[in-house]
Amino acid sequence: QVQLVESGGGLVQPGGSLRVSCAASGNINHIYTVGWNRQAPGKEAEFVASISWSSDRTNYADSVKGRFTISRDNAKGTVYLQMNSLKPEDTAVYYCYTKGPEDYWGQGTQVTVSS
Numbered sequence: 001q002v003q004l005v006e007s008g009g010g011l012v013q014p015g016g017s018l019r020v021s022c023a024a025s026g027n028i029n030h031i032y033t034v035g036w037n038r039q040a041p042g043k044e045a046e047f048v049a050s051i052s053w054s055s056d057r058t059n060y061a062d063s064v065k066g067r068f069t070i071s072r073d074n075a076k077g078t079v080y081l082q083m084n085s086l087k088p089e090d091t092a093v094y095y096c097y098t099k100g101p102e103d104y105w106g107q108g109t110q111v112t113v114s115s
Contacts, residue, residue: 001026001027001102001104002024002025002026002027002028002031002098002100002102002104003024003025003026003104004022004023004024004096004097004098004104004105004106004107005022005023005025005106005107006020006021006022006023006094006095006096006106006107006108006109007020007021007023007109008020008021008109009094009109009110009111010110010111010112011112011113011114012086012111012112012113013086013113013114013115014086014087014088014113014114014115015085015086016086016113017082017083017084017085017086018083018086018111019080019081019082019083020036020080020081020083020094020109020111021078021079021080021081022034022036022078022079022080022081022096022106023076023077023078024077024078024079024098025077028053028077028098030100030101031053031098031099031100032052032053032054032098032099032100033050033051033052033053033098033099033100034050034051034053034072034079034096034097034098034099035047035048035049035050035051035059035070035096035097035098035099036048036049036050036070036079036081036094036095036096036097037094037095037097038090038092038093038094038095038111039092039093039095039108040089040091040092040093043092045095046061046063047061048060048061048064048068048081048094049061049064049068049070049081050070051070051071051072051079053072053074053098058070063089064083064090067083067084067085067086068081068082068083068084069081069082069084070082079096081094083111086111086113087113088113088114089113090111090113091111091112091113091114092111093108093109093110093111094108094109094110094111095107095108
């Protein structure tokens with residue numbers, strides 16, 4: 001099994017920045033991809049970004065390209081999502097997930113963009 005713990009969410013003003021983290025533990029040797037989805041109130045969940053666990057291949061939703069950057073530190077088993085130029089529409093619960101022989105999800109971290 002893989003355990004995922006997100007952190008770093010909070011309240012930020014429009015135009016501001018925030019970094020959320022996802023710490024993975026357990027059987028992480030078979031992870032293919034780590035990514036982030038988000039879900040805003042009253043909306044369906046949507047893909048945000050993902051990164052290969054063994055290469056630098058990344059993928060981003062069009063809505064966050066050029067503003068968000070996903071990265072990872074394999075030694076720490078942690079994936080980061082750096083979010084810049086945040087907009088009110090980025091407000092959501094952000095969930096970390098892993099894809100491999102089995103998929104796992106974290107509990108989510110709230111990101112609120114508001115003045």
